[in-house]
Amino acid sequence: MTEPSSILVYVGLDAVGDGLMKLPFVRALRAAFPAAHITWMAGKGHSVYAGSLAPLVTGLIDEVLDDAGIGSRAVELIGRRPLAGRAFDLVIDTQRRVLTTLILRRLSHRRFVSAAADFLLSDVKPAAWRKPPSMVAQMMALVELASGRPVQAGAPLPRDVSAEGEADALLPAGPCYVGFAPGAGGRHKCWPLERFIAVARGQAALGRVPVFLLGPNEAGWADAIRAAFPDALLPLQAAVSPTPVLTIALARRLTAAVANDSGTGHMLAAADAPLVSLFGPTPPEKFAPATSRLAILRAQDWGGASMDLIPAEAVADALEPFFDPVSGSG
Numbered sequence: 001m002t003e004p005s006s007i008l009v010y011v012g013l014d015a016v017g018d019g020l021m022k023l024p025f026v027r028a029l030r031a032a033f034p035a036a037h038i039t040w041m042a043g044k045g046h047s048v049y050a051g052s053l054a055p056l057v058t059g060l061i062d063e064v065l066d067d068a069g070i071g072s073r074a075v076e077l078i079g080r081r082p083l084a085g086r087a088f089d090l091v092i093d094t095q096r097r098v099l100t101t102l103i104l105r106r107l108s109h110r111r112f113v114s115a116a117a118d119f120l121l122s123d124v125k126p127a128a129w130r131k132p133p134s135m136v137a138q139m140m141a142l143v144e145l146a147s148g149r150p151v152q153a154g155a156p157l158p159r160d161v162s163a164e165g166e167a168d169a170l171l172p173a174g175p176c177y178v179g180f181a182p183g184a185g186g187r188h189k190c191w192p193l194e195r196f197i198a199v200a201r202g203q204a205a206l207g208r209v210p211v212f213l214l215g216p217n218e219a220g221w222a223d224a225i226r227a228a229f230p231d232a233l234l235p236l237q238a239a240v241s242p243t244p245v246l247t248i249a250l251a252r253r254l255t256a257a258v259a260n261d262s263g264t265g266h267m268l269a270a271a272d273a274p275l276v277s278l279f280g281p282t283p284p285e286k287f288a289p290a291t292s293r294l295a296i297l298r299a300q301d302w303g304g305a306s307m308d309l310i311p312a313e314a315v316a317d318a319l320e321p322f323f324d325p326v327s328g329s330g
Helices: 016-032 098-104 135-147 161-170 193-205 216-228 244-251 263-270 312-322
Strands: 006-011 037-042 063-065 087-093 108-114 177-181 209-212 254-260 275-279 294-298
Touching: 006 016, 016 037, 016 135, 016 263, 087 098, 087 135, 098 108, 108 135, 161 244, 177 193, 177 263, 193 209, 193 216, 193 312, 244 254, 244 263, 254 263, 254 312, 263 275, 275 312, 294 312
Parallel strands: 006 037, 006 087, 037 063, 087 108, 177 209, 177 254, 254 275, 275 294
Antiparallel strands: none
């Protein structure tokens, strides 16, 4: 197949969590097609790639069509074609609703890839298909199918100069920083805060510097953390602009980290921080972050789905392989 010079990727919308989970796909797509003009179309809502996460996809995505209003109504199957006047060498449909896929096939294109209806409407199909449980793996399979070759290492994630400078000021070079992200989208996904603090104290006793990453929903925990552990660092509470881009910049300065199944966990993974990822009521097979060094601890291994079943000792033990056995740093 001739390498495509123009690619359109269709999504319904991207909230922050969606955008973070899709970053490995974006990076893999750019690595597979380094010279292509990549258009990202959010057909049914807003994409954070046109907003808060835009700095992370600079150079990976060339254009975002935000809230395009395409892919929802049966009337779109007749009359004027979607994005009339534009044509794409390759269209990748990342969703599975058949009506939307039929509408997208009306885009002017040379090659169309979609897993909807088990690839019934796709121009190329896998020789054998068993749907991976992981959402990231499902999207990676689309890159492999579109390119005709296995996914290689993803293109580097861009670095925002302003965020990197602020991260340098908040976490200056030198110490061995260990990150702790105690929040999550729901409290049922949170390991007890007092156990995060206990593991952080243990890391401090080993000469490492604990760093707590608290998002807006966890900002109220800052006083409790400071009271229990005065030496802990809370850089996002001291930040000028505590954005996801800054969180990822801070994560690049961590030797290792611990996080629940959360958006912050995916931010840590986007920075490729070695990560202990804690799961209970949600399946890691589907939601595990994509990072090269990952240890998953499941509450089920201690008898149930409740996060408080995971012992602090197990988390501390899972962290230790991420450190140099001689120096104790990464």
